[in-house]
Amino acid sequence: MLADWTYIGIFILVALFVPAIAITFAAILSPRVPGTLKQSAYECGMESVGKSWIQYKSQYYIFALVFLVFDVEIVFLYPFAIAYNQLTLFAVLEVILFLLILVAGLVYIWRKGELEWA
């Protein structure tokens, strides 16, 4: 078991070489003629106005929060998915209750209108 994770570690180390080699080769071989116009932000030829690190819709943040709640609950479902046919009926019903609480959360957000992209 531990050996398998070692193999994954080796794999990650080998995988690191792919972008490393590609970017190093390009850094050695590519020409380098920097200029102020070249290095300005690309905005279809217009001069850029104001800052780029701007405020954007707060709804992205709400989606991120909702995602966080549900993603954690999905991770809780994985152990259940393995063991559910060895559990007693009571335990299975309990997990179904857990799922229904999840659904209630979804219904709440839905009714609040936060899923509407306005």
Next chain:
Amino acid sequence: MIIEWSVKALVIILTLTAGFAYTTLYERKLLARMQVRIGPNRAGPAGLLQPIADAVKLIFKEELIPAKADRFIFILAPIITVIPALIITAVVPWGRSITLFGREIPLYLADVNVGVLYIMAITSISVYGITLAGWSSNNKYATLGGVRATAQMISYELALGFAMIAPVMMASSMRMIDIVEGQKTMWYAVLQPVAFVIYFAASLAEINRAPFDMPEAEQELVAGYHTEYSSMKFATFFMAEYIKMIAIAMIGSSLFLGGYLGPFVDQVPILGPIYLAIKVVAWLFVTIWIRATLPRIRYDRLMQLGWKVLFPVALLNVLVTAIVVVLIG
């Protein structure tokens, strides 16, 4: 032992890299045929050397880093994007085991008992690369593209996670090998059609492919999060996208289409990787076919599809599967 596994890791990575190069050609050729064109056919016989020509061209292009960009994160972002795409395939089995030079060599890299969870975890990491790329470019298009991509990927990750629970429930194991072996009599795509369709749709959104390629909507965002990237760093993003395509196809084939299983695989285990490759090529064909057929959907519709259709249906599917399996036994 270490050497054997290093060689195996190297073989997988080289296969994926070569696979990436030829997937780009495959896509261009197929799209061309579907649009009644011929496609690239100048470099080498039937255009087979086209990927090499592209690589050489990209290596010799000048690398531009915008003056206002956050240099460190700007360089780091493509690396963070491509690494998860590569290492996600570590748990996918290619076959059972073959005897080579008198030694038994298993045709998989790692046989971890939380394989599906590993896939979920690594998929989540690839969101960071795209967000950081968008943010560090200090370009309005890139920032917006990055934020959009993040919102889209996390939304569809939920549906993807629920869809991947279904085969885990059928096999009662998170080991990828158990899941594949559990499909000996019947593919899970047949037993779990809803989960299969949701997995397919959500995975398209997860890898930002058409019709969900909002982050790269040219008409409104130029090229989204990689607007400011050029030369090899752009190629690294490109590579990440195509390797993710291959990885998603490999995982999907293993979870739903029987992975390396096929006729005579019991007698001749070397057929395993061939069957897996055939399934992956067929999966990629459908992906490209969809790109040629469907127009890009609007961003609000995209979010609604994810949250109001795929996510509840996937949740219901898990519920129904649990109840049915417990009742039937």
